[in-house]
Amino acid sequence: MSVEGRPLIEQDLIERARNGDVAAFEELVRMHQAIALRVAVLVMGDHSDAEDVTQEAFVKAYHALDRFRQDSPFRPWLLRIVRNEALNQRRAHGRQDRLGLRLASDRLSGDAAPSPETVVVSAADRESVLAAVNGLPERYRQVVALRYLLGLSEAETAETLGIPAGTVKSRTARALARLEVALSGVIEGVGHE
Amino acid sequence: MSDPGRSVESLLADLADHIDWPEPSAPLFELTPRLGRPRPETRRRHRWVPVTAALAILVALLLVLSPQARKAVADLLGVAGIEIEFTPELEDPVGAGLDLGRQVSLDEAVEAVDFPVSVPDQPGDPDGVYLFEGRINMVWAGGERLPASGDTGVGLLYSQFHGDGDAARFVKSLGPESTVIPTEVAGRNGFWIEGDPHVISVEDASGRRVEETLRLGGNVLMWETDEVTHRLETMLGLDEAIRIAESMGPAHDR
Numbered sequence: 001m002s003v004e005g006r007p008l009i010e011q012d013l014i015e016r017a018r019n020g021d022v023a024a025f026e027e028l029v030r031m032h033q034a035i036a037l038r039v040a041v042l043v044m045g046d047h048s049d050a051e052d053v054t055q056e057a058f059v060k061a062y063h064a065l066d067r068f069r070q071d072s073p074f075r076p077w078l079l080r081i082v083r084n085e086a087l088n089q090r091r092a093h094g095r096q097d098r099l100g101l102r103l104a105s106d107r108l109s110g111d112a113a114p115s116p117e118t119v120v121v122s123a124a125d126r127e128s129v130l131a132a133v134n135g136l137p138e139r140y141r142q143v144v145a146l147r148y149l150l151g152l153s154e155a156e157t158a159e160t161l162g163i164p165a166g167t168v169k170s171r172t173a174r175a176l177a178r179l180e181v182a183l184s185g186v187i188e189g190v191g192h193e
Numbered sequence: 194m195s196d197p198g199r200s201v202e203s204l205l206a207d208l209a210d211h212i213d214w215p216e217p218s219a220p221l222f223e224l225t226p227r228l229g230r231p232r233p234e235t236r237r238r239h240r241w242v243p244v245t246a247a248l249a250i251l252v253a254l255l256l257v258l259s260p261q262a263r264k265a266v267a268d269l270l271g272v273a274g275i276e277i278e279f280t281p282e283l284e285d286p287v288g289a290g291l292d293l294g295r296q297v298s299l300d301e302a303v304e305a306v307d308f309p310v311s312v313p314d315q316p317g318d319p320d321g322v323y324l325f326e327g328r329i330n331m332v333w334a335g336g337e338r339l340p341a342s343g344d345t346g347v348g349l350l351y352s353q354f355h356g357d358g359d360a361a362r363f364v365k366s367l368g369p370e371s372t373v374i375p376t377e378v379a380g381r382n383g384f385w386i387e388g389d390p391h392v393i394s395v396e397d398a399s400g401r402r403v404e405e406t407l408r409l410g411g412n413v414l415m416w417e418t419d420e421v422t423h424r425l426e427t428m429l430g431l432d433e434a435i436r437i438a439e440s441m442g443p444a445h446d447r
Contacts, residue, residue: 033217047215054217060307067327081307084420088309091443104213121207129204139419148205149212162308162355162420179201187199 014074018065025062032075033058035150036082039160042145043086046100049093050086057085076152076159083160101130101149125186132182140175143168287320288332288347291408294325302329303444308355308421314440316349328354340428342409349427349437350409356422376414376431378423378438383416385431414438 010031016024036057040050061081068077103126121129133144146157147168154172158165180187286296302322303310306329312319316339319331331351335341339348374385407413409426414434416423423441427434 034214037217038214041215050215051217060304064307080420084308088303088443091309102213103211121204125204126208126211129208133205133208144205148202149209151209176201179205183201183204186204187201189199 010074011070014065014068014070017062018068025065028074028078029058032078035075036079038150039079039082039146040086041101042142042150043083044090049089053086053089054082056089057082060085073156073159076156079152079156079160080162101134103127103130128186129179129183132179135182136175136178140171140178143171144175144179147172287334288323288330288345288350289321291330291332291345291347291350293321293323293330293332293350293408294328295323297322297324299444308353310444311353311418311421311423311441312444313351313437314442315437319351328352342411342426342428345409347409349425349429351437352424352426353421355420356417374431376435378414378416378435379441381416381418383414383438385434386413386415387431 010028013024013028013031017028033054037050037054040053040057041047044050044053057078061078064081068074103123133141133149136144142161143157146152146160147154152160154165154168158168161168289296297305299310299312299319299322302324305324306327310329312331316333320334321332323330323332329352332347333339333349335346335348341348372387374387376383376385405424407426409428411426411428412430412434414425414427414431416438423438425434425438427437429437
């Protein structure tokens, strides 16, 4: 029996993990750990504690495998647990909802030839885009971050946030409209190369 | 526009390539030592068996002894400083008869679910916490400020579980005597249902209709936060129910 959209190998690993095969679950962890950690960073606001949160979430996910519905996609189910664990920890530590993403300093800076679809963006413009995203209200910021920064689909974003797909769609549209206003100078190339 | 290739989406795509994400460090995901244990539910059940058995023997022993002998036994067990009140029959914990699930501690409940758990600031810590398939039920004993429902002894029942974030889809049908009043809880849409509804039909995240049995036969306040559906059952009126609902805070802070 194959579940549409889920690789057979993942399905097999889930089934084995459910039966107590720890090695199978660790393989699942390896497949999803990078994006899980990013979701934790998005909720926690920065890198600190994100690893602890992610690890805790994986342990919870392992013990919750019985509740995972075999006919639904695994990744957003897992990311939802990560996000909720991060929300719990954030509240426990009395942290504000803020996003302190940083730009990597040493990647793609001039040495990589952009593909035809890639726009050329100066470092200063990129900082403006990041500031505009950081400045969105949380309900918009989370949707934009999951959709565009982590590359989740609309359905995955909905499942991860625990909201209907229609809400993701409308929030995305409103968030993009806000960004369009906030970044009108950058979009039109005013003041920068 | 001087650069027709620039759109918000393309700027976000560029940003995505340049975020400084953390890399998972190797030791972080060596989970084997933590995963090798039995699943928590099994473990907890087993852990409590000897404790429960020992308590049952102790209680039986105390009940058949004279007051002096009881004191001697209590002293012997090193619990002389604790006042033990003997009642003719052992009372069930608050809410025990309502079929609310397995009784757990608040910490266990928080541990067992994958959503952020709330506890109201008033009326204070719950008198009983129950867990049933990912749903947390908290009960408070009836009292002067919390009128109890019938003979249940329960004055307030608060349930929380995964929701789909859209309160407007909540309530599908009610008995003919019940009325639904749209309301707001801390800016979120909610419903106040009056008139002794026993069953309400709600739609879950996947669009499936679920019959929800109500326990107290009082009034119901339902609302949703981002990912959690909250339900209060109470004999209190709307204003007081909203006051309780708006006093919710994260369980971790307690």
